[in-house]
Amino acid sequence: MENIITVKDVTFYYPGEETPTLKGVTLDVHKGEWLSIVGHNGSGKSTLAKMLNGLLLPSEGAVFVSQYTTGLPDDIWEVRRLVGMVFQNPDNQFVGTSVQDDIAFGLENFGVPREEMVKRINESVARVGMEAFLNQEPHQLSGGQKQRVAIAGILAQKPSVIVLDEATSMLDPIGRIEVIDTVRELNKKEGITVISITHDLEEALSADRVVVMKMGEKAAEGIPEDIFQQRDLLKSAGLDLPFSLKLSEALRQQGVELDKSYLTQEELVNALWKLA
Amino acid sequence: MEGTPFERRALHDINLDIADGTFLALIGHTGSGKSTLIQHLNGLLKPSAGSIKMGSTELKAGGKKQDLKSLRKKAGIVFQYPEHQLFEETVEKDIMFGPRNFGVSVETARLTAARVIEMVGLPESVLSKSPFDLSGGQMRRVAIAGVLAMNPEVLILDEPTAGLDPAGRVEIMELFNSLHERNNLTTILVTHSMEDASKYADEIAVMHKGELYLHGKPTDIFSEREALKRVGLDVPETVQFLQKWNEKSGLNLALTKFTVEELAEQVSQSLKKRGN
Amino acid sequence: MLQNVIIGQYYPASSPLHRMDSRSKLIAAFFYLFIVFLANNWVTYGVLIAFTAVTISLSKVPFRFLYKGLKPILLLVVFTMLLHIFLTKEGDLLYKAGFLEIYEGGVIQGIFIALRLLLLVMMTSLLTLTTTPIDITDGLEHLLGPLKKWKLPVHEFALMMSISLRFIPTLLQETEKIMKAQMARGADFTSGPIKERAKAFVPLLVPLFVSSFKRAEELALAMEARGYRGGEGRTRLRALEWHQRDTFALILLALLTLSLFLLRN
Numbered sequence: 001m002e003n004i005i006t007v008k009d010v011t012f013y014y015p016g017e018e019t020p021t022l023k024g025v026t027l028d029v030h031k032g033e034w035l036s037i038v039g040h041n042g043s044g045k046s047t048l049a050k051m052l053n054g055l056l057l058p059s060e061g062a063v064f065v066s067q068y069t070t071g072l073p074d075d076i077w078e079v080r081r082l083v084g085m086v087f088q089n090p091d092n093q094f095v096g097t098s099v100q101d102d103i104a105f106g107l108e109n110f111g112v113p114r115e116e117m118v119k120r121i122n123e124s125v126a127r128v129g130m131e132a133f134l135n136q137e138p139h140q141l142s143g144g145q146k147q148r149v150a151i152a153g154i155l156a157q158k159p160s161v162i163v164l165d166e167a168t169s170m171l172d173p174i175g176r177i178e179v180i181d182t183v184r185e186l187n188k189k190e191g192i193t194v195i196s197i198t199h200d201l202e203e204a205l206s207a208d209r210v211v212v213m214k215m216g217e218k219a220a221e222g223i224p225e226d227i228f229q230q231r232d233l234l235k236s237a238g239l240d241l242p243f244s245l246k247l248s249e250a251l252r253q254q255g256v257e258l259d260k261s262y263l264t265q266e267e268l269v270n271a272l273w274k275l276a
Numbered sequence: 277m278e279g280t281p282f283e284r285r286a287l288h289d290i291n292l293d294i295a296d297g298t299f300l301a302l303i304g305h306t307g308s309g310k311s312t313l314i315q316h317l318n319g320l321l322k323p324s325a326g327s328i329k330m331g332s333t334e335l336k337a338g339g340k341k342q343d344l345k346s347l348r349k350k351a352g353i354v355f356q357y358p359e360h361q362l363f364e365e366t367v368e369k370d371i372m373f374g375p376r377n378f379g380v381s382v383e384t385a386r387l388t389a390a391r392v393i394e395m396v397g398l399p400e401s402v403l404s405k406s407p408f409d410l411s412g413g414q415m416r417r418v419a420i421a422g423v424l425a426m427n428p429e430v431l432i433l434d435e436p437t438a439g440l441d442p443a444g445r446v447e448i449m450e451l452f453n454s455l456h457e458r459n460n461l462t463t464i465l466v467t468h469s470m471e472d473a474s475k476y477a478d479e480i481a482v483m484h485k486g487e488l489y490l491h492g493k494p495t496d497i498f499s500e501r502e503a504l505k506r507v508g509l510d511v512p513e514t515v516q517f518l519q520k521w522n523e524k525s526g527l528n529l530a531l532t533k534f535t536v537e538e539l540a541e542q543v544s545q546s547l548k549k550r551g552n
Numbered sequence: 553m554l555q556n557v558i559i560g561q562y563y564p565a566s567s568p569l570h571r572m573d574s575r576s577k578l579i580a581a582f583f584y585l586f587i588v589f590l591a592n593n594w595v596t597y598g599v600l601i602a603f604t605a606v607t608i609s610l611s612k613v614p615f616r617f618l619y620k621g622l623k624p625i626l627l628l629v630v631f632t633m634l635l636h637i638f639l640t641k642e643g644d645l646l647y648k649a650g651f652l653e654i655y656e657g658g659v660i661q662g663i664f665i666a667l668r669l670l671l672l673v674m675m676t677s678l679l680t681l682t683t684t685p686i687d688i689t690d691g692l693e694h695l696l697g698p699l700k701k702w703k704l705p706v707h708e709f710a711l712m713m714s715i716s717l718r719f720i721p722t723l724l725q726e727t728e729k730i731m732k733a734q735m736a737r738g739a740d741f742t743s744g745p746i747k748e749r750a751k752a753f754v755p756l757l758v759p760l761f762v763s764s765f766k767r768a769e770e771l772a773l774a775m776e777a778r779g780y781r782g783g784e785g786r787t788r789l790r791a792l793e794w795h796q797r798d799t800f801a802l803i804l805l806a807l808l809t810l811s812l813f814l815l816r817n
Contacts, residue, residue, distance in 0.1 A: 041412075041441055055777055077779055085777045092767045093774035097686050097718045104789035109779035111787050118789070139721035142306065153778065170439055172306045173468050174508065199441045240442035243513040243536070250540035256547060265513075269520045272543065276525065276550045320732050345738065353736040360726075361733040363758035373755065377738030408762065422737060 004160055004193050005029035005052060005083070009061035012047060020059070021047045023216045029161070032191040034184075036204040036224075039213030040238025045197045048213065049165045052195065053083035066160065081110060084154025086167040090146035094138045099130060102138070103153045110157065117156075124155035128182050144175025148182055155186070162186070164196040168203070176200070201240055205263065212237045228263055244268045286312040288486045290326075294430075294479075297460045299453075301473035304483030305508055310466050313483065314432050317464070318351035319344040331429065349378050352428030356435045358419035359412065367393070367410075367418050368403040374426040385425070392421040396451060413444050417451075424455070430462040431455065437472075449476065474498070474512040474534035482509065494534060514539045525550075561621065561680045567612040568797060569682045574691030576798035580805055581679045587805075588668055590812040597667055599815065603808055604671050613681045621677035622670065629666045636662035689713040690790050700783075707783030715771070723764065730759045 005028070012022040022044045029035055039045040050056040051063050054070035065082055068075035087093045096102030100121050107117045125131050128148040138146060147167055154162055162183060168176040180203060186192045196203060204210055210227040212220040212234075220233055228234065231249070234241060241249075248261035248268060256275065262268040287309045294300055304310045315321040316328055319335050327336040333347045352374075355361070364370035371392060372385040380388070393403055396417040402410070407418050416436075423431070433452060437445040453476050456463045467473060473480050473494070480497045482490040484507045490497055497504070498511045501519070510516070514534050521543055522529055529542050564570075569577070591597045608618065642657025680688070693710035700706050731741060734755045741752055 040443065053777060055773060077781070080777060080779045085774075087770065087774055087777075089767075089770055091722050092770035095715065095718070095771065095775060095778075097714055101686075101789060105775075105780075106778040108786050108788060109781065111785045113787060114789060114791060117787065121789070137721070138718065139725065157779075174305055201442075238441050238443045240446075243517070246536050247517065247540060250536050251544055254540050254544035256540075256544045265517050265520055269517070269524055272521070272547065273524050276547055315732065318736060320735060348736055348738055353733075355729065355733045355736070358733065360759055360763060361730055361737070361755075363755045363762075373734075373739075374737035377740070426737065 001030045003028045004031040004066060005195075006064040007048070007051065007061070008064070010048075010051060010058040010063060011060040012044075012051065012056065013059045019216075021216050022051070022058075024061070025216075025218050026061075027211065027218060027221070029193060029195060030209075031160075032187075032193055033208040034187050034194045034196065034206075035209050035211065036207035037195065037197045037211045037213060038199070038204050038237055038239050039219075040236075043213040043237065044216040045213045046165055049085070049163050049195070049197050052161070052163055053085055054079045055085075077110070081106075081157050082159055083161045083163060084151075084157060084159040085163045085165060086147060086150045086154070088166040088169055090143040090150070090170065091138070093150055094146055097137060098134070099125065099136050099138075099141075099149050099152075100134045102149055103156050106153050106157050120156040120158075121152075124152040125149075127155055127186070128152045142175055143171045144178040147171065147175070147179045151179070151182060151186075159192065161193040161195060164194065164198070166197050166199070168198070168200060199239065201242055204239070205242060225263060229261060231261075286486055287316070287323075290488050292481060292488060292491065294462065294464070297462055298479055299456050299463045299477050300465070300479045300481060301477035302464060302466045302481050302483060303468070303470065303473055303509065304489070305468070307485075308483040309486040310483045311434060312486075314353065314434060314464065314466060317430070317432060318353055319347045320353075345378070349426055350428060351430045351432055352423040352426050353432045354420055354423050354434065354436050356438050357416075358423070358436070359407075359415035361422070362407040362415060362419055365406060366403065367405055367407050370407055370418065371403075371422045371425045374422055378426060388425045388427075389421070392424045393418075395424055395455065396421045397447075413440065413447075416440075416448070420448075420451075428461075430464065432464045432466075434466045435468070436465075452476075470509060470512045474514070482507070495530070495532065498531075498534070518542070521546075561617075561677065562684050563613045563617050563681045565612045565682075567610060567682065569607070569611040569678070571795075571797070572682075572801060573792050573794050573798045574683050574687040575695055575792055575794065576801055577679055577683055578688070578691045578695060580801060581676055583805055583809075584675050585672065587809050587812055588672055590809070590816055591668070592664070592816050595815045596812050597664065599808070599811060600671055601667070604674060608674065608678060611678055611682050613678065617681060618674055618677055621681075622673055625669065625673055629669050632669065633662040633666040636665050685717050686714055686790075689717070690792055694792055707786075711783075719767070722767075723760070726763060727756065727760060730756055 007025055007027040010022055010025045011020050013020050025048060037045045037048065047056060051058060051070070052065070054076045057071050063070040065079045068079050070076060070079050094102055095105045103121045103125060104117055107120060112120070125134060128151050130145065130148050130152060133141065133145065141149070151162065164183065168179050171179065183194055187194045196207065198204060205224050205228065207224055210222065210224050211218060212227065214237055219237065220227055220230065228242060228245060231241065242263055244263055244265050244267070245261045248258055252258055256272070258271060262271060290313060302310045302313065312321060316323055317330065322335065323337045325337045327334055330347060330350050333343060333350060335347060362370050364373065368386065368389045371389040375385040375388055376382070389403060390400055393400060398414060398417050402414070402418070407415055410418065431452070436452065437448050440448065449472060452463060452465070455461050465472065465477065477494060480492065480494055481488060482497065482504070489507060490500060490503060498515045501511050504510055512534055514531060514536060518529055518531060518539060521527070525546060527546055529546060531538055531542065588600065591600050637654060637658045638652070640658035640661045641653065641655050644656045645653060646656055646659065647654040689710050693706055696704070696706045735741070739752060739755055741749070741756070744752065
């Protein structure tokens with residue numbers, strides 16, 4: 001499978017710190033996949049996210065995006081165009097005074113001509129379903145809507161990758177669904193690669209692959225079905241266990257002879273029915 | 277806002293009695309009026325019509341300057357992201373802010389600070405530190421301690437776990453639960469999480485569009501799955517699973533505590549019965 | 553309440569004045585500041601009043617909105633008027649009571665000064681009433697553009713302005729939230745002596761500062777992530793369009809100036 005991002009032996013120290021925040025992390029991100037990165041607070045997952053578009057540069061090792069290298073001054077702007085980031089706080093990344101001004105911000109930075117800009121704004125705002133809000137001001141929008149505007153701003157730059165850095169953690173359940181559904185559609189229909197730093201279990205469960213970060217290192221990497229069988233690993237990564245997994249365990253403790261832990265309710269009900 | 281085009285009726289005809297020592301979960305989506313309701317409970321907002329009675333203190337619509345201060349002392353509110361209210365040089369001074377405002381002497385307030393810091397699970401050594409040097413989770417605990425220091429008779433929690441990781445969420449909710457159980461503290465929890473409501477509350481009130489949509493014991497509320505779904509909510513996962521199992525097995529099992537353990541017990545017993 | 557602060561004074565309407573380019577309005581308002589001082593007799597003041605009245609009626613802004621802008625300076629106007637009335641000793645003596653002497657010249661001078669102030673404030677209010685803050689910012693950035701040659705940070709200034717405008721409502725919401733949180737802890741922002749009240753705002757201001765710094769930091773990061781690297785090579789979505797009516801307005805203003813020159817003493 002073709003890689004869109006390659007993280008190679010990356011170690012990172014914040015200025016003045018003696019212990020590295022990232023220790024020898026190596027990671028391939030496949031083109032078109034949905035990759036979830038999970039880990040407890042301070043595991044280095046957000047630092048890793050900021051490595052992916054050159055907001056932070058590795059102390060050792062390198063990060064490659066397509067044919068570009070984040071550490072090269074000539075490449076950095078192309079890297080930032082290709083890898084868009086949605087941050088945690090919906091308010092603190094909304095630069096413009098209105099929805100269309102905000103979407104334009106990135107395009108203005110890249111010197112896109114005005115006519116092309118208008119075209120791309122209209123097109124990208126429709127892709128996140130916010131076309132009715134073009135002239136709205138940020139304080140009139142919900143958190144989920146602001147995050148969708150942030151996504152539209154990225155889409156207008158014709159990116160290859162969207163990084164969600166805990167982008168749904170400050171939203172209410174409706175906003176969360178709204179944002180995840182929007183990104184999922186972009187991922188499925190348009191093949192945009194998604195890297196999601198998250199605590200959200202449901203989101204990690206539906207990812208193509210999951211990376212578990214722990215103390216600045218990559219502790220595990222694999223498909224959700226495998227990762228979520230490793231109970232202790234998840235606990236140590238500060239992640240809750242999926243409901244069906246918890247129930248499978250509790251059932252086994254009650255003496256029910258399940259062959260394994262199940263990830264979905266349907267699978268578990270069917271497995272139990274076979275035992276009956 | 278009254279009489280202007282901006283006027284909007286946020287709450288309508290709410291009648292709600294909360295008995296002493298109750299743990300009430302207030303559920304509803306953003307804009308359902310739950311935050312507006314709790315702000316009425318301690319006089320931050322005054323009703324346009326109707327009245328609020330807390331113990332012997334009453335707040336009436338259109339009344340004169342009423343005794344807001346005693347109402348505020350009785351009902352302590354932990355707002356969303358309470359760490360944003362910290363301002364003093366030391367944790368101790370910050371915790372003393374509430375009691376001092378209500379006329380408690382410096383000596384007594386200091387003793388109170390030492391007592392409540394322990395209640396929220398932080399060491400006494402934290403008291404002399406600057407609140408801004410603490411971690412996010414610790415700051416939240418300090419802010420909670422600042423509310424507990426006023427010795428409220430009712431503790432009102434507005435999404436107290438927002439923005440925390442799963443482990444942090446469980447810790448904070450367990451903290452409130454033990455305060456409720458040990459001190460018989462009347463607790464009102466505003467939440468989006470049906471899981472938390474099912475785990476901790478004796479009573480659940482569902483708000484929708486400024487009205488009280490449902491109110492009752494968890495068992496009653498969860499038997500109205502269709503009504504919940506109509507307003508974009510659902511029963512907790514334990515109940516969802518049990519419904520699936522009941523459908524499959526033709527049984528009519530029911531839960532009382534809504535924990536995974538209770539569910540496992542019920543299901544495994546039903547399996548054993550079938551085995552016999 | 554929030555609504556008023558957000559849009560500044562802006563009064564949304566569709567009038568020829570609203571449709572004018574913010575640059576021509578800025579130039580006109582600036583120019584007006586000077587030509588008001590050309591008037592020095594009844595005729596020239598008459599011409600100015602007529603011009604201002606026509607402009608106001610064209611703007612479709614109800615007079616009470618203009619009056620709102622005038623209210624804070626009314627006291628100043630009355631004070632300067634009285635000062636002139638009592639202190640100027642020219643022309644015929646109109647009234648005398650003890651040491652108080654009022655001369656005709658003083659009365660006329662007082663009225664002129666008051667008119668001058670009122671006209672000035674009304675015209676500048678009209679600018680902010682018919683132009684959104686963000687349009688004013690854009691206009692300023694364009695007009696001051698040439699100063700970039702002398703290393704004046706015109707782009708940065710304009711960006712700063714627009715970000716400030718963007719964050720005013722956010723900070724107001726935040727202020728309200730923190731205020732409520734502190735009130736719930738028994739804080740009182742509304743009563744007590746002035747000194748006490750000033751102190752009462754510390755619990756509000758410290759959290760506001762802390763969160764604003766955090767916002768600034770996060771915003772800077774988000775801007776960098778979206779490829780921001782200063783004004784160099786940047787294009788703009790917000791375009792200003794100079795129409796015939798803008799040229800026409802400036803020509804009118806030039807005619808007004810000319811007539812003031814001809815009619816003044």
